Amino acid sequence: NAGVMQNPRHLVRRRGQEARLRCSPMKGHSHVYWYRQLPEEGLKFMVYLQKENIIDESGMPKERFSAEFPKEGPSILRIQQVVRGDSAAYFCASSQQRATDTQYFGPGTRLTVL
Amino acid sequence: GQQVMQIPQYQHVQEGEDFTTYCNSSTTLSNIQWYKQRPGGHPVFLIQLVKSGEVKKQKRLTFQFGEAKKNSSLHITATQTTDVGTYFCAGRTAGGTSYGKLTFGQGTILTVHP
Numbered sequence: 639n640a641g642v643m644q645n646p647r648h649l650v651r652r653r654g655q656e657a658r659l660r661c662s663p664m665k666g667h668s669h670v671y672w673y674r675q676l677p678e679e680g681l682k683f684m685v686y687l688q689k690e691n692i693i694d695e696s697g698m699p700k701e702r703f704s705a706e707f708p709k710e711g712p713s714i715l716r717i718q719q720v721v722r723g724d725s726a727a728y729f730c731a732s733s734q735q736r737a738t739d740t741q742y743f744g745p746g747t748r749l750t751v752l
Numbered sequence: 753g754q755q756v757m758q759i760p761q762y763q764h765v766q767e768g769e770d771f772t773t774y775c776n777s778s779t780t781l782s783n784i785q786w787y788k789q790r791p792g793g794h795p796v797f798l799i800q801l802v803k804s805g806e807v808k809k810q811k812r813l814t815f816q817f818g819e820a821k822k823n824s825s826l827h828i829t830a831t832q833t834t835d836v837g838t839y840f841c842a843g844r845t846a847g848g849t850s851y852g853k854l855t856f857g858q859g860t861i862l863t864v865h866p
Contacts, residue, residue, distance in 0.1 A: 671854070673856075678861070679858060681840070681856045682856070686853055741785070741797070743797075
């Protein structure tokens with residue numbers, strides 16, 4: 639059973655470009671969470687999605703950031719017009735159902751903005 | 753909003769010594785989870801605690817959840833070099849749309865000297 643998959647593992651963008659991060663949850667999991675981690679810091683919650691629904695986006699910056707989890711295909715975290723401060727590791731986690739609680743993390747995408 | 757404080761931020765031990773990290777939440781938690789992250793890696797789920805006063809053991813690791821469900825600890829007996837990494841606690845509050853959201857502590861970076 640494959641774990642949570644994320645791609646790309648490393649992404650380099652210049653200021654002003656767009657970054658698209660993809661996450662495929664574990665098989666059978668329908669809940670996806672995105673977290674951001676700055677160097678030597680903890681993980682900060684960004685957004686919680688179920689298929690075709692955003693459940694909680696309280697951690698998402700108001701501008702330039704968006705997330706989706708379509709009926710078919712992976713969840714996408716999109717960052718428009720990236721700035722240097724967006725450089726971080728972005729982790730996706732999935733869980734089977736909300737009541738189960740345990741979240742399993744993917745390997746992350748390391749975003750570097752030049 | 754909910755805050756989870758974790759101490760110490762850094763811990764250096766000699767191999768064979770014990771290690772403890774502590775977590776305190778500003779609000780009562782429905783459950784708490786512990787993760788380990790190796791340098792350059794992703795958070796790996798260790799355990800979940802749900803009940804007030806719960807104690808769970810995994811070989812040399814002992815996890816505790818406080819009676820008030822606002823604090824938790826992880827204790828490692830006789831550390832080994834393979835224990836190196838950052839240990840995070842992550843708490844979840846009950847109810848509402850934020851139920852899926854994990855609030856992470858800042859993590860404790862453990863270094864074990866051979």
